[in-house]
Amino acid sequence: MDWPAALLAAVALPAGAVALGLWWRSRTGRVAAASDDSALDDLGLAPAAIGSSATLVQFSTEYCSRCPSTARQLASIAADYAGVRHVELDLTRRPDLADRFRILQTPTTLILDASGAASARIGGVPDAHAVRRHLDTLTGRSRVPS
Incomplete structure (x- = not known):
């Protein structure tokens, strides 16, 4: 695997998880x-x-x-x-x-x-x-x- 793709995956995966978590939290309890x-x-x-x-x-x-x-x-x-x-x-x-x-x-x-x-x-x-x-x-x- 080349370094730019690995770096992109290392940044995109946690960012996507955080975005999904924030969306879920905003919907809970409303x-x-x-x-x-x-x-x-x-x-x-x-x-x-x-x-x-x-x-x-x-x-x-x-x-x-x-x-x-x-x-x-x-x-x-x-x-x-x-x-x-x-x-x-x-x-x-x-x-x-x-x-x-x-x-x-x-x-x-x-x-x-x-x-x-x-x-x-x-x-x-x-x-x-x-x-x-x-x-x-x-x-x-x-x-x-x-």
Whole structure:
């Protein structure tokens, strides 16, 4: 192998990996619009588990290291809102849900509106401020930013 090609490969490969990593990091934790309208029907949740204003549905697995802290974060956020509930579903026991909702990483969170339609989707650990802004919109709550 000639030196210029080796040098180009030595520079291009790490640069490409860094660019891919930065792109992935920028997409993780963001609230994105959900494309599924019939989420509640497919989840099989009991009516008592659904919030009257919104529901935070967290998809987890037994071996997910970030899922317990995400569950605590989402439960804390839900407790700050009247009519908002947090539900955690274990994909280890329900792999059909992973296929149905195209879950590629855990945790993944769906935010359901009062009617049970998915209004947002978050892949990875959610940004708490973004979740609160979305819930403020869904619940009609207004707050002074701190």
